[in-house]
Amino acid sequence: TLDLAAPICPDGFQPRAAVVLSALAYRWQPHTLYHQLGSDLRNLAARISHRLGALTYSPFAPYPISELQPLEPLTPAQIEAFLRGPVSARLACVRPDGQPHVIPLWQEWNGHAFTVIAWQGSRWPDYVRQNPAVSLTVDEPWPPLRRVVARGQARPVTEMDPPDLHRLLNRLARRYLGRDLAQPYLNQVAEVFRIDVEYLRGWRGLTSPLTSP
Numbered sequence: 001t002l003d004l005a006a007p008i009c010p011d012g013f014q015p016r017a018a019v020v021l022s023a024l025a026y027r028w029q030p031h032t033l034y035h036q037l038g039s040d041l042r043n044l045a046a047r048i049s050h051r052l053g054a055l056t057y058s059p060f061a062p063y064p065i066s067e068l069q070p071l072e073p074l075t076p077a078q079i080e081a082f083l084r085g086p087v088s089a090r091l092a093c094v095r096p097d098g099q100p101h102v103i104p105l106w107q108e109w110n111g112h113a114f115t116v117i118a119w120q121g122s123r124w125p126d127y128v129r130q131n132p133a134v135s136l137t138v139d140e141p142w143p144p145l146r147r148v149v150a151r152g153q154a155r156p157v158t159e160m161d162p163p164d165l166h167r168l169l170n171r172l173a174r175r176y177l178g179r180d181l182a183q184p185y186l187n188q189v190a191e192v193f194r195i196d197v198e199y200l201r202g203w204r205g206l207t208s209p210l211t212s213p
Contacts, residue, residue: 002023003023004034006041006046009054021033021041023037043086055141058142071205072205074204078146080109082138083148088106088138091103091104091105091116091154093128093131093133096130105117115193115195117169122190135149135150136151137149146202148200151197157193165189
């Protein structure tokens, strides 16, 4: 086998465990395995580290500021790849009293619109019915610090039947949790919304620090 490993760092710096991918050597070349799956494995290790408390993911030493890439836009292909990853989103809408309301949720992107789920007891569906203009932010807390911001109109999906909802829940659960969850949670879904995107942009990296004259 060929083994590819990425460290898990609960503090963001010191490895305490690792995620290891073992592949059949007769099917893979080392460089092909690394280039095709290395980034996904590192993102998985970074996400586990983040769940364990890490604010950043810089194995073995604090991530040198000089190595952080400068702020640059993501290409459409990079945005597509990022939005297919297991990074949750934050939906921002406006309450009837004019105050902002932000809620974390799972998202599915089809290249034109986001699909999101409202669980039983959620208040934001009532808010977006009164004002369907929303913003959606998807970002990662570790380098290369990718983020995508979208604005659009949120509408209830009324034509989704139980089998379609079952498949949607399974796709989301496999992305975010690594396993199917549809059956136990079908009755917990209040509504499904589609966000038709009017504005979508993505960036990575940080702005250049200001230097003293």
